[in-house]
Structure formats: C-alpha cells, structure tokens
Amino acid sequence: MEFCALASGSSGNCFYVENSGNAVLIDAGISAKQIFERLSSIGKKPENVKAIFITHEHSDHIRGADVFTRKFNVPIFATKKTSESCNLCSDSDMINIIKNDESFSIGGMRVEAFSKSHKASDPVSFNVSNGKKISIITDVGFACENVIANVSDSDALFLESNYDETMLENGPYPYFLKKWIKSDIGHLSNSQSALCVLENANSKLRYLILSHLSKNNNTPQAALESFNILKEKKNFSPRILVSERESPSSLMRL
Template sequence: MEVCALASGSSGNCFYIGSREIGKGILIDAGISSKQICLRLNERGLSPENVLGVFLTHEHVDHIRGADVFARSFGVPIFATRGTFNERFICSDNELLNAIGSGSMKFGGFSVKTFMKSHRASEPVSFLIGHKGKKVGVITDVGVACENVLKAISDCDFLCLESNHDLSMLENGRYPYFLKKWISGEDGHLSNLDAALSVAKHGNGRLKGVVLSHLSENNNTPEVALDTWEKVLDKDIDLWVSTRDVGELIRI
C-alpha cells in the first residue's frame, strides 16, 4: 500500500490511500480544489484517473471543498454519512452520492471500515483502509480518542493521526477562551500529547509509521509535535509530519 497526505490542516485536508499492485487508490476527504488535488497527485506520480472514489469524514469545508468538481470530472462516487449529506451541499450529481454508516465494505479491491468519532459535526466518521492484509487508518478532526478510535489504532499497520495542538501553546495563545475550550474539548481536536499517548498505549507490533496530521498553524509546530511524540513513544515507529503542502508518497 501507499499513502500520501496531499494536504492537511485547517485550510484543507486530503489523503490518498492506494495500492501499487492494482494501480488504484481512494481519497479520504477532498478539502482542496479539484485542480490542486490533480496537481498534487501528479507531483507524486499518481493519476487522478486512477482514483476510484472519495470518502468524506464530515461536512466542514476544509474536507469537502473539491469533492463536487473532482467527482463529476472523473465520474467517481462520493461516500459519506447521511448526516454529512443532509448538513451541506456536496455534489450536484446525486447519482454519485452514496450514504454509508458504521461498518465495513469492499470497494475496488480495498476494505473500508467506517467508524464514528467525537467532533463538532453532523455524524462525523473516520476510516480504516485495508488491502492484502495491511491496514491504514486516517483519523483526524477528533476531540477525544474514544473507544472506536483506540480500536482502530490497535488494528493499524500505518496511521495518519491528528496531532493538532500543543496544549501549552493553545492555552497561552491569542485565541479567545471559548475557542480554546472547544479545541481542547471532546468535540474539538486531539493534542500532540493525547495522540502520542494513544499510540503508545494502543499501537500494536505491526504499526510501522504515523503521519502526524492536521497540525494547527497557530498552536503547534512540526518541531514541537515531533518532540512530544519522541518523548512519549518507546516503540520503533517512524514519524512524519503532514503540512498544507503535498507530502511524501510513503510506501508500506
């Protein structure tokens, strides 16, 4: 399998999960423009024509921005919960829309497990993607590492996990109190420390790498995030940091 964070952060989120063997892949979220999705796929030697479908985690614009144009341009289906579809316009071609809930499905040679999570959105979910015995989790925009999230972490060979903020930077930063309270709350975003502890306690021996994802531009830095993780982890796990730019194509 191969993984690429095409974009990650409050300005846009989009992850490519694919297989070299079948030459196909899927997108988790499409929070940048369709043009940027195509350009960034091409930068990593990937073709938009080989994207089989788009799976949306929730309705916030930084996760759906390019979904409509990309899906219609390439005739690919969009999968999301009914709550997501009901909350916001996603695509003008209703035939491309597919409602999903918690559970597992087979799609284009991949297994896709959908599970609920805690975030301030309408029926938000995350995904665990499998192929040929390997599993990749994409878990961002999650306020707390609930039982569903911890179970997914324990079943991953590779993980893209939110590491949104450093709690000290958030508390001492310029955000108003209500926003700080939401970000650090159960329907907000996962801190560096909570994310690292979740992996330290629940990651299995198969987990080989983690992409620290959805870093706050104001309340975190790649250096601070990595430092926190490296202090917490005592396992041989490779770490990457995703940014607003296209990331490395990581082969698992």
C-alpha cells in the same frame, strides 16, 4: 498499498490510498485543482481515484469534492447526516449514503467507516486494508474506543496532532474557540495524541504520520517533540513523519 497525505492541516485534508492502480481519497478538503496538481506530483492521475470517502462536513474536508467528483466522474461516499449538512456535490446521483459503521470493497481494498467524537452531524473516520491496515484519524475530541481499536491494530496510522497546549492557551483565539478545541468534541492535542499511541499502538506499526496540525497553535517541531515519549516504548520503532499543508507527504508503501 501506496499511500500519502496530499494535504493535511486546518486548511485542508485529503489522503490518498492505492492498491495496484485503484485508489480512494479520504476527504477532499483542498480545491479540485490542488488535488489534481498534487496527484500529478506523486505520479498519479485522477483516473486512479475510484471513490472519495468524506469524514464530515467541515470545509477543510470537503472543499474540492463537488468539482473533482463532477469533473472526473468519481462517486462520493458519506453518511446521510453529513451529506445533508453541506453541499457535497451538485449532482446528487454521485453521492452514495453510507452507515457510520459500514465497510466497502473497492479495487481490492476494504474501506471501513467508524464513528468518532467531533462537533459535526455524524462524523466518521476510515481505515483501509488489504491484509495490511492503514487508519486515518483526524478531527477527534478524545480517543474513544473506536479510535483506540484502530490505533492498536494498524500498520500505518495518520493521527491528528492538532495543537500544542501552551500555544493554544497563549494564542490569539477567543475563549469559546479555545474551549471547543480542547473539548471532547474538538481536536486532539500533541500530548493527547502521543499518549494515545504510547498506550495503545502495537509493535507492527511501521508508519506514524502526525496530521491535521493547526497553523496557529502548533509547529511540526512541537508535535514531534511530544512524541519523544515513544522512546520509552519497547519493541516499537515506526517511522514518524509530519504531514504538511502545502505539499504531499512522501509516498509510502506497505
């Protein structure tokens, strides 16, 4: 499989996973034009994309879904409550309703949904596997047992590392917003995320991509520093990267 983050961060999320020319997108939170341009920049075409899986209705996960789907005739998969909470696509025939624990076979890959804790109507994350397993986990308030199960059994892991706790505390956000971000239905901080990997990840993990960094309450450097605790972990040496808002990550392979 080949995979990358086309974008990740509080301003838009879109992940690409491909098996022999057939690809899925997990979320489409940047504009359709940006998805097109970023696919081109990694040498891929919209025709490679066979399905878009949507994690939840927040705009940083769905922004480009409607236009991309209609322009390139790509079906969307989302839970019923998610699809009812937003306008995923003005052509409702393009929307396939899924359960929050359902699995699908697409292009030689298995895509599995699992539920998680986040302030949305029926939020899910996904893993994609074909013998190797890639998990994409962002927008989680805490590491519930589904998150732990996927962190512990992945060859590649995109994991939210949303905020630096001190930057959030001292930053400009109003109190109610700070309280929500820190809550069990908000986002994972750098240290929560690093601790989750330290406690649960397996030595087979080859790629760890820190994702969904806040623009206001984090920096790539702060996120990476939190993961220095992984140096204590025996038989564990994944490549650690930070996904970016404005450009795709490098294309990785498993």
